[in-house]
Amino acid sequence: MTNDVAERTLSAPDALRPWIDGIEIGVAVAVDGESDGGASREPFTRVPDTLTKVVVRVDENGHRDTLVVGPSTRATYHTSKRLASCAQVRLGPGTARPLLGVAAVELVGRVVRLGDLPGASARQLADELRWLEGEDAVGRLMEVLPERLAGDDGAGRSRREVLRAAVEALSTDSGHVPSQVRELARRLAVSERQLRNLFAEGVGVSPKHFARIGRVRHVLAHAGSTGWAELAASTGYYDQSHMTADFRTLMGVPPRSFFTGRLPVAQPCQSLSRV
Numbered sequence: 001m002t003n004d005v006a007e008r009t010l011s012a013p014d015a016l017r018p019w020i021d022g023i024e025i026g027v028a029v030a031v032d033g034e035s036d037g038g039a040s041r042e043p044f045t046r047v048p049d050t051l052t053k054v055v056v057r058v059d060e061n062g063h064r065d066t067l068v069v070g071p072s073t074r075a076t077y078h079t080s081k082r083l084a085s086c087a088q089v090r091l092g093p094g095t096a097r098p099l100l101g102v103a104a105v106e107l108v109g110r111v112v113r114l115g116d117l118p119g120a121s122a123r124q125l126a127d128e129l130r131w132l133e134g135e136d137a138v139g140r141l142m143e144v145l146p147e148r149l150a151g152d153d154g155a156g157r158s159r160r161e162v163l164r165a166a167v168e169a170l171s172t173d174s175g176h177v178p179s180q181v182r183e184l185a186r187r188l189a190v191s192e193r194q195l196r197n198l199f200a201e202g203v204g205v206s207p208k209h210f211a212r213i214g215r216v217r218h219v220l221a222h223a224g225s226t227g228w229a230e231l232a233a234s235t236g237y238y239d240q241s242h243m244t245a246d247f248r249t250l251m252g253v254p255p256r257s258f259f260t261g262r263l264p265v266a267q268p269c270q271s272l273s274r275v
Contacts, residue, residue: 010138016145018164019099021051021090025134045265046076047220048213048250050203052096052104054114056129056137057086066114066126068100070107071204073213075251087137093167094160094202098148099125104204121148162188163198170211172218177236181207211236216250219243223259 007026012019053069096104101119115126125144129137165188169179184207185192199207215235222231232243248254 010135013142016142017092018160019092019095019145019149020142021092023090023138024088025086025138026088027085043077043079046072046078047265048072048075048216050205050210050213051090052100052107052204053091054089054099054129054141055086056132058133064130066129068107068110068112068114068117070110070112071104072109073205073209073250077252085133087134089138089141093163095145096204097201098156099145103201105200108204159198160202162190162195163202166195166198166207167203167210170207170214172214172235177234178211178214181211212246212250215243216247219247219255220265223255228255 007024010023010025012023050071052071055065055067055069057065057067059065091099096102096107100107100114100117101122102117113126114129115123117123125141128140128144132140166184169184169187170181172178179187181195182192185195188195190198196206199205199210203210205213215237218235219231226234228243229240232238232240235243237243237246244254247258251258
């Protein structure tokens with residue numbers, strides 16, 4: 001049997017789009033090696049990701065978890081786990097602290113239960129979401145988020161505006177070559193150190209690493225439709241060798257090797273680690 005993944009994408013309300021990057025509801029049906037002698041375990045790739053996610057998961061035994069999945073700085077390779085259903089909300093830059101009570105940098109490389117985070121607000125949110133599934137869980141989170149943001153002061157809003165402008169400038173998603181960090185700091189009238197601090201608090205990784213992850217994800221999305229040299233230039237690399245070296249650092253293998261033996265990229269429910 002092979003993986004059968006059903007996934008739906010929902011739209012966040014307009015007022016919450018700066019705070020919510022995306023929402024997915026999915027069900028992943030995968031063979032568990034423990035039930036068939038391990039003969040049909042399906043491999044997949046979890047690619048680097050700069051976003052923090054809140055996930056409500058129900059496994060095949062009915063066990064429920066409300067998880068926080070932090071940013072991942074390197075690709076990892078896995079085999080399929082148990083059947084799971086999940087609702088996943090991808091948090092935008094600057095959302096981790098007001099919603100979860102912790103800086104994004106504290107979540108890098110981690111999958112933790114929401115209720116295990118310090119602070120009463122995280123435990124309360126975990127209790128509210130734990131018994132909900134799918135769109136009900138997402139709907140409750142949409143109700144809670146404005147309440148958590150209501151006490152935000154002007155200084156906080158100003159920092160997030162700078163952060164979001166920097167994220168946009170360093171992103172490859174908007175069809176431009178990402179800015180250089182030094183030039184970007186000058187344009188935003190902040191020091192490079194201030195910019196690094198903003199990214200640590202609101203994203204979890206440095207501006208430079210954020211841009212590197214974005215470029216590698218761009219290569220993953222467009223390889224095969226564009227030549228290597230052209231892809232390197234359009235993504236902001238000095239040349240093709242620079243792209244190859246950066247890809248290998250983050251993905252573990254060079255681009256040609258990855259795409260020759262390419263594994264499926266993880267869907268939301270697949271990408272959850274056991275905790």
